[in-house]
Amino acid sequence: MKRLFLALAGIVSTIPGITVWQSGLGTPPDKSLLFGGVVEAFGALSLMLLWVNRTKIRSLTKSRVTKLSACLILLCFVLLSVYVWLFGLTVVKHDFRGTAYYPLWTSGDLVTMVKSADNSRYTAIEKYGIDEVNEAIHKMPNSSLAITTIILLLVYQAVFSTLIVAFGILGIHEESEL
Amino acid sequence: MKIYRLTIFILLTIGSAIYLSSCAMIDKIELLSAPSGAKVYLVPLYRYESDPNLVTDEAKLAEFLVPEGRTPVTTRALEKVYVVVFDLNGKKQITKIDVVHGHTNQAKVVFQ
Numbered sequence: 001m002k003r004l005f006l007a008l009a010g011i012v013s014t015i016p017g018i019t020v021w022q023s024g025l026g027t028p029p030d031k032s033l034l035f036g037g038v039v040e041a042f043g044a045l046s047l048m049l050l051w052v053n054r055t056k057i058r059s060l061t062k063s064r065v066t067k068l069s070a071c072l073i074l075l076c077f078v079l080l081s082v083y084v085w086l087f088g089l090t091v092v093k094h095d096f097r098g099t100a101y102y103p104l105w106t107s108g109d110l111v112t113m114v115k116s117a118d119n120s121r122y123t124a125i126e127k128y129g130i131d132e133v134n135e136a137i138h139k140m141p142n143s144s145l146a147i148t149t150i151i152l153l154l155v156y157q158a159v160f161s162t163l164i165v166a167f168g169i170l171g172i173h174e175e176s177e178l
Numbered sequence: 179m180k181i182y183r184l185t186i187f188i189l190l191t192i193g194s195a196i197y198l199s200s201c202a203m204i205d206k207i208e209l210l211s212a213p214s215g216a217k218v219y220l221v222p223l224y225r226y227e228s229d230p231n232l233v234t235d236e237a238k239l240a241e242f243l244v245p246e247g248r249t250p251v252t253t254r255a256l257e258k259v260y261v262v263v264f265d266l267n268g269k270k271q272i273t274k275i276d277v278v279h280g281h282t283n284q285a286k287v288v289f290q
Contacts, residue, residue, distance in 0.1 A: 097257065116227065129257045129278075
C-alpha cells in the first residue's frame with residue numbers, strides 16, 4: 001500500500017507539471033512553461049519537505065493522518081474551484097476571435113469597453129475585436145497583469161501541492177506500519 | 179564552447195517562436211466603392227464611440243486615412259471592428275467592418 005501511495009505522490013508531483021508544460025492545460029495563454037515548471041518545482045519541494053519530516057508524520061495516529069489527508073483533499077477541491085473561477089474571469093476565449101488574457105481588475109479604456117459590452121468580457125471581444133481588447137489590456141499598468149499571473153500561479157500550484165502532500169502523508173505513514 | 183553556442187541558438191529560436199506567435203495578426207481588407215476613387219478612413223469602433231464628432235473633424239480623421247490610396251484599394255489592419263468612412267469629393271458614406279483573421283474582409287458602399 002505504501003508503495004502505491006508513494007508512487008501516486010510521485011506521479012501527482014511529476015506528471016501534471018510535464019502535462020501542463022506540454023499542453024497548456026488550464027493555463028493562461030503563453031504561460032504553460034511557467035505554470036508547468038512551477039507545479040513541477042513545488043511538487044518536488046513538497047515531497048522533499050514530507051521526507052524531511054517523515055519521523056513526525058510516522059508518529060501521527062491513523063485517525064489524525066486520515067483527517068489531515070481529508071482536509072487537504074477538501075482544500076484541494078476548494079482551491080480548484082477558486083482557480084476555475086479565476087481562470088474563467090481572466091482567460092476569455094472567443095469562439096473564432098481568439099483568447100484574451102484579462103487582468104483580474106480592469107482600468108482605463110478596458111473598463112469603458114467592458115461596460116459598453118453589457119459588462120461582459122466576452123462581449124467586449126465580440127464588439128470591438130480581439131486586437132482592440134488586447135491593446136486596451138496592454139495600455140493598463142504592467143503590474144496588473146503580472147499580479148493576476150502571480151495570483152493564478154499561487155492558486156494553481158496550491159491545487160497540485162495539496163494533492164501531493166495528501167498522498168505523500170498517507171504513503172509515509174503507511175510505510176511506518178509495515 | 180560549441181554547447182554554449184548551441185544553447186544560445188536554441189533559446190533564441192524558442193524565444194523568436196514565442197514572440198512571433200504572440201504577435202497580433204494583420205489581415206487584408208478590400209475597400210470598394212461605386213463610383214470608385216473615394217478616400218477611405220478606418221476608424222476603430224472604440225475610438226468612434228469615444229469621440230462621435232471624429233467623422234466630421236477632418237484633422238482628427240486624417241490619422242485613420244488608408245495610406246494605400248483611393249478605392250478600390252486593399253489594405254491591412256488588425257483584428258478589430260472598424261467604422262469605415264468613405265469620402266468621395268466631400269460626400270461621406272459610413273459602414274462597419276468586422277475584421278476577422280481567415281475571413282474575407284470587405285467593405286463596399288454605393289454613393290447615390
